Amino acid sequence: MLISYLEHIRGALLAFLFFYPLFMAYLWMIGAIYYYWRRERNQGGHQQEPKLREYPWVSLVVPCFNEGENVRDTIAALAAQTYPNFDIIAVNDGSSDDTGAILDELAQSYPQLRVLHFSENQGKAMGLRMAALSSPHEFLVCIDGDALLDPHATTWIMSHFVNGARVGAVTGNPRIRTRSTLLGKVQVGEFSAIIGMIKRAQRIYGRIFTVSGVVSGFRKAALHRVGYWSLDKVTEDIDISWKMQLNHWDIRFEPNALCWILMPETLRGLWKQRLRWAQGGYEVLLANLTGLFNWKRRRMWPVVLEFATSVIWSYSMLAVAVLWVLGYFLPLPDYLELPSMIPHWPGVVLGLTCLLQFAISLAIDSRYEKGLGRFYYWMIWYPLAFWLINLLTAIVGLPKALFRERGRRATWVSPDRGVAGGTEGVGT
Template identity: 40%
Template structure:
């Protein structure tokens, strides 16, 4: 059946595109990068924003790991986003012995709002947003901040997240996904000119750029995708830094993973609807490629859903003979 061939064409084409982009990036960019950062002459500081919602089991390790980083000029701001568990008390107890700022919001208004509240207290020109279950590699801040010195229009440097919890099969699968597919997509998009989205888990921002685009959007379900597109549409750039590593926790249940991926899909759709017209007006090929990828991805997903629904309604719809036709 031709419709099946058509549906198989898109992921096959994108896979080839990502592989070619990754190889090009590796040969002409990544292999030329220094293995160790420049530790000297660090005159710029970084404010670490850690939004926290019901993270009583992980927030302590994250705060301590950031404070233990050897990067010299840093401050840590923890934002409790109206947690209903014991996160507030855990952070307050830690603050008795550790040096960080605590912004305690009593009402849960989402991660974007928490970040917007946190940045109000930031004293440095560079802002690193990390999740409350994330451990940052010691060299990562050095690698990331170096890029800003070379490009005054660079808004954000997104890092290379790795998986901490690999004890389950689902965790191992996601570890492979992040190490291969997610990294490949960002490398290929870097070659094309624009990265679709920063990593909400781990990104270093220029504070000026955040302020210029109006901060994080509280009305968008995925604040990372939303602010990425705002950067693109306001002539800022985003860079992927594969040497900047962090370790994060991922869902280890089917339900948790499904909820996460539905959220990502919905967030991409919201951004596409909001920024479609403005993207068309950019007359920028890289922006058009992002737009094309988003639109075709959504069309492909809905087509698969419709096809599966039809197959359930009509049991003869998926006659095995089409497979024999395709592969003989």
């Protein structure tokens, strides 16, 4: 009787491992298609800006740490915004290179640029907080120091604030600049098929897991209500997203707000980035766990359920992989024996679903960037590289979050900026 029960558990576990990613893929595809049909289909394109009934002043905020190679282009792109009323606040967060000197030089050429200097590295969250407090305006658009904001992005972001009093933040649409290597090319598809598609779907069922840390707009009243960005979280973007939505502010996704970004193109850089993302998600979940079961916060439950289920799935995959390896070296009871992990028909179904997901997302995103179709053929590598890395970082990130010193300041670490000269055929 007990053995039969254990065999049923094994069968249920294997079914969960197969059907969960299949279910989520189709949920994201259906949600993204519905979002596109309702909100994007009749738009003329990101260059055809909406006409706003008013144009409130905006501060474009750029926290910088060792961005001497990129900050000139970043500030130039900000100064080229078509939105009529804005200033620029750049924060030099204790950079050890020539970032501070370059920003001071740029301030002579761009009268709308103001520079804040920190004598020591205080972290991105502190840079954003000080810029927000020093800004005289109600609205902020925050980008990274190596990003290039599309000239029309600020107008698209502000259209949500002008038309929605409860909108606390608007997340933009990051586009990959570094695409000369295999990892770079695969990330072009990932940001469309995974990140962009998930944000569209999440907007349909209520709440977004996180704004994009490289391009987002904020209402200062909402920031003030939630205490601004937390200084001890390794992912300030996930943290502020949850704080705002738990305080009943709305977060919207604006696919027309394009921002060209640099991403890691080495396995080491990719691992560090994805591990930070995973750890940051766990930290935010643990920090807010006790208050999530309030009925007034029920709109966050689908996001929490999706995140928690993905964690269970990741650790279930780990358990199955361990048992599969042990089966080669030790005799296991029948109820612990597992079929080969080499893909058979379930793997074919998941692979075809993955390709369908990429095809739909690239078709939707082709309105924002021409020539995306040529990256479709590189997507066959996604399960072998990114999927495996994301799975492993989800496993490693939990103990890192659990045992990280509470209250410890999260400071900058210079990231992998991709391969030099690898910005193939992109621009604003």
